[in-house]
Amino acid sequence: MSEPLKQADIDQEIAARAGEQGDHPARDYAPYRSTLLRHPHQPLVAIKDPEAAELAGPVFGVSDVTPFDNDLTKQHLGEPLGERITVRGRVLDRQGRPVRGQLVEVWQANASGRYLHQRDDHPAPLDPNFSGVGRCLTDDDGNYLFTTIKPGPYPWRNHLNAWRPAHIHFSLFGTSFTQRLVTQMYFPGDPLFPYDPIMQSVTDERARQRLVADYVHDLSEPEFSLGYRWDIVLDGPTATWMEEGR
Amino acid sequence: MNPTPSQTVGPFYGYALPFPGGGDLASGGIAVHGYVYDGAGDPVPDALLEFWQPDEHGSLTGSPGTMRRDPTNGAVLGRDGVRFTGFGRVATDLDGHWALRTVVPGNGYISVCVFARGLLHHLYTRIYLGQDAFLDSLPPERRQTLVAVEERDGVHRFDIHLQGEKETVFLDFG
Numbered sequence: 001m002s003e004p005l006k007q008a009d010i011d012q013e014i015a016a017r018a019g020e021q022g023d024h025p026a027r028d029y030a031p032y033r034s035t036l037l038r039h040p041h042q043p044l045v046a047i048k049d050p051e052a053a054e055l056a057g058p059v060f061g062v063s064d065v066t067p068f069d070n071d072l073t074k075q076h077l078g079e080p081l082g083e084r085i086t087v088r089g090r091v092l093d094r095q096g097r098p099v100r101g102q103l104v105e106v107w108q109a110n111a112s113g114r115y116l117h118q119r120d121d122h123p124a125p126l127d128p129n130f131s132g133v134g135r136c137l138t139d140d141d142g143n144y145l146f147t148t149i150k151p152g153p154y155p156w157r158n159h160l161n162a163w164r165p166a167h168i169h170f171s172l173f174g175t176s177f178t179q180r181l182v183t184q185m186y187f188p189g190d191p192l193f194p195y196d197p198i199m200q201s202v203t204d205e206r207a208r209q210r211l212v213a214d215y216v217h218d219l220s221e222p223e224f225s226l227g228y229r230w231d232i233v234l235d236g237p238t239a240t241w242m243e244e245g246r
Numbered sequence: 247m248n249p250t251p252s253q254t255v256g257p258f259y260g261y262a263l264p265f266p267g268g269g270d271l272a273s274g275g276i277a278v279h280g281y282v283y284d285g286a287g288d289p290v291p292d293a294l295l296e297f298w299q300p301d302e303h304g305s306l307t308g309s310p311g312t313m314r315r316d317p318t319n320g321a322v323l324g325r326d327g328v329r330f331t332g333f334g335r336v337a338t339d340l341d342g343h344w345a346l347r348t349v350v351p352g353n354g355y356i357s358v359c360v361f362a363r364g365l366l367h368h369l370y371t372r373i374y375l376g377q378d379a380f381l382d383s384l385p386p387e388r389r390q391t392l393v394a395v396e397e398r399d400g401v402h403r404f405d406i407h408l409q410g411e412k413e414t415v416f417l418d419f420g
Contacts, residue, residue, distance in 0.1 A: 024252045025366035032254075034364030037285035038408045044418035045384065054357050054370065054419055056306040058298045058333040063311035066320055075320075096247050107262030115258040133262045169256060171263060177298045178419040180359055182368060184253040201366050202251040210250050235249035237419060 005033075005159040007195060014200045023235070025201035032197040033158050054177040055237060060103055062137065070136035072106075072148040080130035082111025082149035087185070088219060089230040090142040091172060098142025099179075099234060105171040106146055108132045113152030113166075122154050147225065153192055165192035165199060172232060179236035186212045187228070252368065255361040257292045260337060264294065265313070266324035269336040271297070273327055275349035278356065278373060278394060278402045281342045285409030289342025293362035295406075297334035297346060304352030308332035354378050355392075360406060360416075370417040373404045384415060391415050 013031040020026070027039035047054070073080055091099040109115045109132060112124035116131050134146050151166050167184040174180065186199060193199055202208040210233075219227025255263070282290040300306045309329035316323055336344045348356070356373040374381055374393045381389050391414045394402035406414050 023249050027366055027369075029366055032364070032366065034254075035366060036364075037288075038290070038362060038364035040369070040409055040413050040416050042388075042413055042415070044416050046418045046420060047380070048420075049380070051353075052419065053298060053300060053306060053351075053353055053355070054417075056298075058296070059308040059310055059331045060333045060335075064313040065311075066315060068320060092247060094247050094249060105263065107259060109258075115261075117258040117261055119260075120258055131261070169253075169259065169262070171255075177357055177359065178370070180296070180368065181250065181252060182255045182361055183250055198254060198366070201253075207248065207251050210248065211253070232250045233247045 007159060007161050010159045010162075010197055011195070014194075014197060017203050018200075019205075020203040022204060023207050025203070029197065029201040032201055056177065057175045058173060058177055058180075060173065062101065065103065065135050065137050070134050070144075070146050072130065072132060072134045072146065074147075075131050076129040078129040080110065080127050080149050082127075082130075082152075084225040085148060085150050085228055086219065086221065086225045087146045087148065087168065087213065087228045087230060089144060089213075089232060091138050091144060091232045091234065092142055093174070093179070093234055093236070098138070098140070099174055100138055100140050100142055102138050102175070103173045104136050104138060104144045106134045106148070106168050108148065108168045109151040109154055111149050111152050113154030124152070124154065150187065150226075153190075158197060163192055163195065165190040165196050170232065172234060174234040174236055176236055179234045181232070181234055183232070184211060185230050188212055188215055252366060254363060254366050255294055257363040259294060259361075260292075264335055264337040265322045267327065269334050269344070269346045270325055270327060271299070271332065271334045271346065271348035272330045273347060275347065276400045276402060277345060277347050278404055279343065279345035280404040280406065282338050282344070282360070282362070282406045283342065283408065283410075283412075287410065289338070290362055290408065291338055291340045291342055293338040293342070293344075293360060295336050295338070295344055296359040296361070297336075297348075297356055298359075299332055299348065299351040299356040300353050301330055301332065302349050302352050306332060350375060358406075360408075362408075365408075369408075370419065371406065371414050372417065373402075375402065388415050
């Protein structure tokens with residue numbers, strides 16, 4: 001067995017890639033070791049067919065989501081442990097138009113940094129009152145809202161002493177298959193940001209900041225929750241917008 | 247406006263994104279199945295595949311949801327198995343295998359979106375069930391990576407290679 005990589009080795013690799021341009025991370029971002037054998041070497045092949053099926057929207061939806069699905073604190077009989085938060089924001093396209101009636105899904109670790117998953121063996125307690133899964137549809141203005149608890153940071157095996165900053169995973173449908181986005185929302189001021197190769201894979205500083213929610217005191221609810229605001233802008237071709245968006 | 251950057255789906259989406267019957271777009275049609283492999287030729291056990299396709303007649307307007315819920319606790323019970331939505335979602339199993347039950351798409355291909363731990367930005371590809379002008383535009387050795395092999399009547403095999411000699415053609419929609 002070779003020596004495990006140290007944080008200093010990863011830091012050097014992160015520094016070497018810092019400042020590269022691009023809104024999305026490169027798939028060959030070596031500091032995140034799992035990318036090594038999982039990125040294609042051949043260039044992507046451009047599709048220029050205006051009839052391409054991918055320019056239409058996947059139908060998953062309206063009748064599949066109930067009004068209770070967006071409160072992750074109400075899925076069990078008891079209250080989950082941790083800091084109760086509400087996360088709000090708008091889903092927009094690149095022209096700033098609301099993406100309406102589309103599915104937003106979230107999943108996250110509990111307050112101790114443990115996922116409800118067989119393969120998460122991080123020695124932190126599971127919370128019997130928290131599953132960490134939520135769904136909602138955006139409203140007519142593109143708004144979404146989740147009530148949940150703040151997830152904890154957790155260790156992983158990318159390198160020695162690798163710890164993920166606290167984050168909530170987001171899955172977003174758009175009005176076309178090509179607007180599909182899976183991303184992660186981070187919490188402001190987390191001291192783990194510079195050490196995390198997954199977050200740092202977004203090498204452009206301004207782009208990376210778009211992954212971080214704002215704490216907004218006015219959105220905190222008295223004697224209930226701390227409020228965060230995170231707006232999401234979906235990529236994808238401009239040809240797909242519909243006046244009557246689903 | 248600038249887009250929100252993509253991030254990996256991670257290894258622990260498993261209880262959140264896949265749902266019972268996620269690969270059952272329609273019954274009584276065809277089966278499409280295969281494996282996802284990494285650059286070392288090893289199966290990828292933590293990939294998530296999404297599918298999108300028209301019905302037999304080419305229509306992309308499916309039913310707006312067919313999911314049944316447990317009225318007591320809200321748990322997802324799976325699809326009703328009758329109405330066609332055109333959307334499928336399947337996680338690979340520990341062998342890197344996935345399977346889909348569907349109908350032959352009227353446009354000749356099933357669109358695929360690939361997510362996995364280690365993939366910072368998802369990848370698109372297509373499963374072709376027959377000949378097509380787009381396939382003809384590709385070099386012959388690469389063209390084959392987009393064409394399903396009919397293993398037996400109504401059962402089609404389509405493997406996805408993320409990297410390496412057999413690397414699948416991945417698509418860019420601009």
